[in-house]
Amino acid sequence: MNKNELITAMAEASGLPKKDCEIALNAFTGVVENALKAENKVQLVGFGSFEVKARAARTGRNPRTKEPVEIAASKAPVFKAGKALKDAIQ
The missing domain is CATH 1.10.1220 (Arc Repressor Mutant)
Structure with a gap:
């Protein structure tokens, strides 16, 4: 949709x-x-909540060259479904 x-x-x-x-x-x-x-945090009771999660810096790997790559710390929006929403779709 x-x-x-x-x-x-x-x-x-x-x-x-x-x-x-x-x-x-x-x-x-x-x-x-x-x-x-x-x-x-934005919380809608019965539906879910939106919040920001911090991601720590880490070392990844370039899949093509297999070289290590530093991945910077970042913040990501996260949605967590509430119980009523989970129950509604099952």
Whole structure:
């Protein structure tokens, strides 16, 4: 499902116009992005949580040349599904 399909599904489920659903979806993604930038956790009870995980620096290997490569430390967004969501898809 892409963004346009999600907006259409939201409009059908809520009875709201597509334009309003697009505004709401863009606001939601913007708020989550800003919270993660500030390294805050966004938790939606029953659905899941979004947070930032730190990845330590490590040594990898170039698969073509087999040479060791230093991989810098980084931060990655992570979504962890809540119990209700896990139960709903089983």
